[in-house]
Amino acid sequence: DNGRTPLMAGNWKMNLNHLEAIAHTQKLAFALSEKDFAAVEVAVLVPFTDLRSVQTLIEGDKLAIRFGAQDVSAHDSGAYTGEISGPMLAKLKCAYVAVGHSERRQYHAETDEICNAKVKAAFKHGITPILCIGEGLDVRKAGDQVAHTLAQLDGGLKDVPAEQAETVVIAYEPVWAIGTGEVATPEDAQEVCGAIRGRLAELYSQELADKVRIQYGGSVKAGNVAAIMAQPDVDGALVGGAALDADEFVKIVRFRD
Numbered sequence: 001d002n003g004r005t006p007l008m009a010g011n012w013k014m015n016l017n018h019l020e021a022i023a024h025t026q027k028l029a030f031a032l033s034e035k036d037f038a039a040v041e042v043a044v045l046v047p048f049t050d051l052r053s054v055q056t057l058i059e060g061d062k063l064a065i066r067f068g069a070q071d072v073s074a075h076d077s078g079a080y081t082g083e084i085s086g087p088m089l090a091k092l093k094c095a096y097v098a099v100g101h102s103e104r105r106q107y108h109a110e111t112d113e114i115c116n117a118k119v120k121a122a123f124k125h126g127i128t129p130i131l132c133i134g135e136g137l138d139v140r141k142a143g144d145q146v147a148h149t150l151a152q153l154d155g156g157l158k159d160v161p162a163e164q165a166e167t168v169v170i171a172y173e174p175v176w177a178i179g180t181g182e183v184a185t186p187e188d189a190q191e192v193c194g195a196i197r198g199r200l201a202e203l204y205s206q207e208l209a210d211k212v213r214i215q216y217g218g219s220v221k222a223g224n225v226a227a228i229m230a231q232p233d234v235d236g237a238l239v240g241g242a243a244l245d246a247d248e249f250v251k252i253v254r255f256r257d
């Protein structure tokens, strides 16, 4: 036992309105039991418009499911039309927020500098960032996946103090495996997740690196999750498409069965 509780997080992306979100969370609550929550931390990263409904359900029924958002502004307040701030997410008791998901990097031009500011904004307000990093297909074909991903790690964590970094979650998500049905092999996932932990040890300390949870993300399903989770440096999964099917997501949470 490495002491790290696996974190299975569902990234709903831009799916499920607030009524669907309630129904979906109820299904998860109905299926999951104390036994599941004792072994695995379960979280849902939902659209902003779902947060209040999901929070009300989870708090009202004292469910062990954690929840959070898919993005956060780097700014606390002000003239940033359309943005949502860390204080707003904290007020809704978000436990997590995804930062730098590849879709945000790709469609919203989020750089490592922007991700770094968002990581700091999350920590400032007591929300754990799930920093998403990973290479595209061209980088993978050139064999540069480790260097590329570690540069994103360095950028995202720049000037983040150890007492915050020790609670960060890193999601290694090779872009070519996201939403494509093409999952990385367990060895591919381990290569980069192991390198991420090694870099955390260099940036901070081995003790800190051994505490940080590193997720794999990219076409994770019930059928492939166990082999990926068997890798020593993979501590969970960030699940997109398969998280929209409650039965499938429950099977992913029960990857040990």
Ligand code: PEP
Pocket (backbone or CB within 6 Å): 011, 013, 173, 177, 178, 179, 180, 181, 217, 218, 219, 220, 238, 239, 240, 241, 242
């Ligand atoms: C994701 O959205 O982070 C993701 C990994 O998506 P999918 O599981 O659909 O590949």
